[in-house]
Amino acid sequence: MNIETLISQAAGEAVKALYGMEPTEKMLQLQKTRSEFEGNLTLVVFPFVKVARKSPEQTAQEIGQHMQEHCAAVEKFNAVKGFLNLSIGQGAWLQLLEAIDQDANFGMKTPEMTSPLVMIEYSSPNTNKPLHLGHVRNNLLGWSLAKIMEANGNRVVKTNIVNDRGIHICKSMLAWQKWGNGETPESSGKKGDHLIGDYYVAFDKHYREEVAQLKAQLEAQGIGTEEAEKRAKDEAPLIKEAHEMLVKWEQGDPEVRALWEKMNAWVYAGFDETYRMMGVKFDKIYYESQTYLKGKAKVEEGLAKGLFERHDDGSVWANLTGDGLDQKLLLRSDGTSVYMTQDIGTAEMRYEDFPIDKMIYVVGNEQNYHFQVLAILLDRLGFKWGKELVHFSYGMVELPNGKMKSREGTVVDADDLMQLMIDNAYNTSMELGKYDDMTEEERKEIARIVGLGALKYFILKVDARKNMLFNPEESIDFNGNTGPFIQYTHARIRSILRKSEELRVKSEEFAAAPGSKDSDAVANSSLFTLHSSLNDKEIELIQKMNEFGAAVEQAGKDYSPSGIANYCYELTKLFNQFYHDYSILNEPDLQKRQTRLVIARNVAKIIKNGMSLLGIEVPERM
Helix, strand or coil, X not given: CCHHHHHHHHHHHHHHHHHCCCCCHHHCCEEECCCCCCCCEEEECHHHHHHHCCCHHHHHHXXXXXXXXXXXXXXXXXXXXXXXXXXXXXXXHHHHHHHHHHCCCCCCECCCCCXXXXXXXXXXXXXXXXXXXXXXXXXXXXXHHHHHHHHECCEEEEEEEEECCCHHHHHHHHHHHHHCCCCCHHHHCCCHHHHHHHHHHHHHHHHHHHHHHHHHXXXXXXXXXXXXXXXXXXXXXXXXXXXXXXHHHHCCCHHHHHHHHHHHHHHHHHHHHHHHHHCCCCCEEEEHHHHHHHHXXXXXXXHHCCCCEECCCCCEEEECHHHCCCEEEEECCCCCECHHHHHHHHHHHHHHHCCCXXXXXXEEHHHHHHHHHHHHHXXXXXXXXXXXXXXXXXXXXXXXXXXXXXXXXXXXXXXHHHHHHHXXXXXXXXXXXXXXXXXXXXXXXXXXXXXXXXXXXXXXXXXXXXXXXXXXXXXXXXXXXXXXHHHHHHHHHHHHHHHHHHHHHHHHHHHHCCCCXXXXXXHHCCHHHCCCCCCHHHHHHHHHXXXXXXXXXXXXXXXXXXXXXXXXXXXXXXXHHHHHHCCCCCCCCHHHHHHHHHHHHHHHHHHHHHHHCCCCCCCCCC
């Protein structure tokens, strides 16, 4: 039982004994005592003032007195108006430290066979271009959220939906047909996704040239600028050819389908390399080419049940005015599907594959309305999790030099970005002399861990709902709220623990020596029965470690990786303050040294576990 639970129970018993009231869990509000007051935990007593029929300060005084007399963990207390500040005794802190030390996964739950099954969709790439910085944020958020949900005791299925069909895919295919000259990833030396992305850019370049030329011709015929541009975009030969290719694809044309499969295979091989470097995986990948027909069938089924309505032109719509929204198109007049239809089909396939209890979509905030509508439609169609689906909405990522545009070839490629971060980590560490005693292989591995950790932490520490500016240079910093700062602290602690092994042997030899004043005590007592005197910084560290479970739980409730990132930074910062003020290895008092080593070991453990929830590795040395 952690200290908060113990104190909360003791407070509840005090209120019941003093005032005959059984307080609810919500009424027992505990918080960390503010630094200007003495104490560790503070109980808000205002909820009990009415039943006590006394002033807030008198009520706090009575509850504090009862708790001190009946709860061994409460050493002393002080009342400030309606706030009861409680000081926890040394023994309770040492017992808590022992509990933390004995639990390798302290603060995290283990899913069971009967635990809720949560599916998380993230990544959702198109097969006409490589993954870019926007995808990086999406993938990191999705992977971290999956880890956090697991740490809260849920079973998790990580899934991806690949947009592998549509006009944008045909643009790359057509460009390769026209200008590719049979180029392949092998002949070009490029990753498949990069190669296809080049042809997507090439299509747009030639298309814009055609539009400009056609627009000029139309304007010369006396057509207004706005109308000329609209017609030029619709009538440009390239876009017409792309639409013709799409029609052939939908009709199952063997030649078009063969080209589509070949080029998509190149892209998938490239995606797999990027995912491996990023450290993300999926349990199941779905493809829109397999789900869009399923969605059409589901919409037709809903139409037959009277859930949707067909208009005079043959199109199918959902009337959402009763839900405060408008009408939503589900099937066009020609029978073709829209994105909403595809999402319904994907949901159907997923529910057939997995008995999902909750569905979480990691998709940018520009799709907020889409998922509001999808939730209503899935609920109408009978999906038990439909109404409660979660759209994990996140903001855009921008760079110091502005936004990205994939069709113009100005995106920040995910592969290039990750390599840049690794190179930056390598060069920064070399400049700081951190690699002096390492082999080149060790240097490269640590640079990979630190570079990717810097990237992931910089992105995940920001509230996902906010737009963010990513600055690679700021992220590689061994001081401040950065991944490398936390990683370096972990490596420092591991170094301390390695060095302590020598001191431990010497201490044991000293303790066992005849006539040693410490020999009997050390031989017959554990760290936690010695009642070593803890200083304020040590207590603060134990208390902060104890908060890890609450941080994990809150991050799960809020769907917030940034909550874990901020917790890891706060714990790291607190340890560094302690390390600056107190010696560990050079502490002459054996009991204090042992206590501090146990504290350090568990700080490192929690940092490692916390950072793993963000998909970040921590090195043993840096």
